[in-house]
Amino acid sequence: MSVVEACLRAEFAQLELSGIGKVVSRGFGDPDVLPLWVGEGDVATPWPIRKAAIEALEAGETFYDIPVGRRELVTALQAYLERLYGIELDPARLVVPGSTMLALNVAVDMVLEKGDHVVVVTPHWPNVTSVMRLAGAEVTHVRQEARAGRWHLDLAKLEQAIRPGVTKALYVNSPCNPTGWIMPAADVRRVLDLCRERRVMVFADEVYHRNVFAGDVAPSFLEVAAPDDPVISINGFSKAWAMTGWRLGWLVAPAGYRTQLAEFSTVLNTGATSFAQFGGIAALGDAGEAIVRDLRESYRQGFEIVRHRLGGHPKIELREPEGAFYAFPKLRGLDDSLAFCLKLLEEEKVGTAPGYTFGPGNAAHIRLCFAMSHDKLDEALVRLVRFVDRHL
């Protein structure tokens, strides 16, 4: 064993690219590729948000800021969440450590260590379990199932997966990447009750909270959790305001950990990029709600294009997403989703994500993001159907 090998943690040395990374790394930057593989559209962040960051740069806002988040940003987030959910929120529970992904890392590092057990509702974004495994945790999956063209989660299965006195945390992403499933409000309450009773921390990944196709916002654990309940809500600007490259997200932690959250934010990324935070403030300002609604309507139309092109195809089982902006169809006759996606990329220049990477039971699925502008989305789907017809 080399010196370097001897020094590295097994959890690091064993890291592998996710299925998304394996496909993207083959075609990133190729202008001919129509990319449906990652969770973003192809329209830049709306101008009022960019303008705020540009003005901050012009004004010289390039210094360190408060690591838990610039005061105006935290105040704006507090007001946003209070208004959205009809709650009162102590801003000491709010942190903007960097990206939403970094917020998830904070949540995981607050709770999980080597040997711990965590339950993950799946299908799930692969990065989530990578972070948990990097922390040395053992993951049990509880899978949503498709019934009558929609996704459902059986709470009895969830309850069975929680090992009394052993399981430390439960991860739920609603609206769900990749299925578009939304946990109903009644189930949010039941899951919270269960986790209180079993002494399990809920990692509530709510980053798609505004990407819903009925109503204005998905049910949130923040609506029902008391400040001392075991809930960490993870959220961010990427999906509702088209701000993926900004690396700007937040978490709401249980009350009583202001000092720890401040120090953790300091020693992790020392906060988000200072001038990018002005974009977040603008997103939560007067222009923000129209941006959220316009993007959502565009994504809703995107799914109609998906339905038009893929619905009713004999090889394609399409489920209706309630939120997020992905379709996660099952393809009849598919058993190697990675080979399928790589070949689709090569032959048709369409980028998709292979189902296997979203947890067990998904090897016959692919994920495609329908946030793209509609002409390109339509063209990509035409190519996908052509490819399916040729190979399945």
Next chain:
Amino acid sequence: MSVVEACLRAEFAQLELSGIGKVVSRGFGDPDVLPLWVGEGDVATPWPIRKAAIEALEAGETFYDIPVGRRELVTALQAYLERLYGIELDPARLVVPGSTMLALNVAVDMVLEKGDHVVVVTPHWPNVTSVMRLAGAEVTHVRQEARAGRWHLDLAKLEQAIRPGVTKALYVNSPCNPTGWIMPAADVRRVLDLCRERRVMVFADEVYHRNVFAGDVAPSFLEVAAPDDPVISINGFSKAWAMTGWRLGWLVAPAGYRTQLAEFSTVLNTGATSFAQFGGIAALGDAGEAIVRDLRESYRQGFEIVRHRLGGHPKIELREPEGAFYAFPKLRGLDDSLAFCLKLLEEEKVGTAPGYTFGPGNAAHIRLCFAMSHDKLDEALVRLVRFVDRHL
């Protein structure tokens, strides 16, 4: 024990604010305070760098980029490091995960887990050991000592602190925050030899590499390490180009871990802020070297102001920094550096950092950053001397 308490890791629950955080949180945002407490000046990032980020925002560069860093940025960094150190560097070893602090987190998470032992050259920035303790590691300090007005590190002590078969890593920050000590090139070689032999990973924190008062760059482990040597070099844009708020740093890892670094960058922060990376590219471009030199000359003059105001004072033992941009004087008669800094802030509106937080043996020290514009720096020092004369 509450449900939340039962769920949290002890390493998180026990986090405390650093001494810097304790002082800054008392006075951040107060326009009357002259801040010498954190590692930055008061002049915004030079315009050519800001302009590049503004143009990127105008052009709509707000999407996800490659998590290990935008291609042009990685290529520019490779060229910069090759030119600077006269080496050849495989760009697959280079990662831009977000801030320099985040790069340090990557390095620590690559190596250290609960129960591991790490040796830290001290005095050291408190965030460094916070990250290690958050990972569950045990820290042994080896302290530089002052001789004839300068700081020195006794390598025999370093060797003694490394426990054969137990110690996993050694952290060296050169040029050093807070002392300004620079490890001589001959010692860099000896330490590398020692770590090869003892199978210990070197965390080489080189973020002040261009903040040197003689020559152009400090000796680096990259100059002497082979690709398979146990060295992780951590660096960033904050200090040499005045880019603290950008959260843009990098690390150079041993060869052979491209996939792991890519996946780790993806699941940590999914890369640095996309449009901020264009600022990094500009910093490494034509305008960059003049910026580095001009800032360095300004900081050198800053130390001359410190010498003029503090040198020869009967209560102040001032050591000559060779690099970085801090003075770390010992104050005769001081035994509670935190109380001193808080009272100095209250009475004189000068922000400094208490010595105790930089590791054992520093309770009679304070740290002050002399990167500030010279008039303000001079005024702050006048106030400091007045305070010392009144209280010590």
